[in-house]
Amino acid sequence: MSLLSYTCPNTSKEVRTGIDTNATALAKMGSLKVGVGCPHCDEGHIVTADSMFFSFEAASATASREPQLAASSSTSGTASP
Secondary structure (H helix, E strand, C coil), X not given: CEEEEEECCCCCCEEEEEEEECHHHXXXXXXXXXXXXXXXXXXXXEEEHHHCEEECCXXXXXXXXXXXXXXXXXXXXXXXX
């Protein structure tokens, strides 16, 4: 399973939601609306599940610089240290 992220509409920065799920469950959510807080602009956002993406960034790293683009392809089963 992986953490879901979305892009802050005010700052265009990636925000990790803390929601841990998989591609199958995310696809089933479709356009479900989720209320999430944003550490970049300090506002709450309503984000649809189909606009979220998986964050593969290390848990200790932050998105304090430029936002990262989400890959639209599936992940391979490989992991890097």
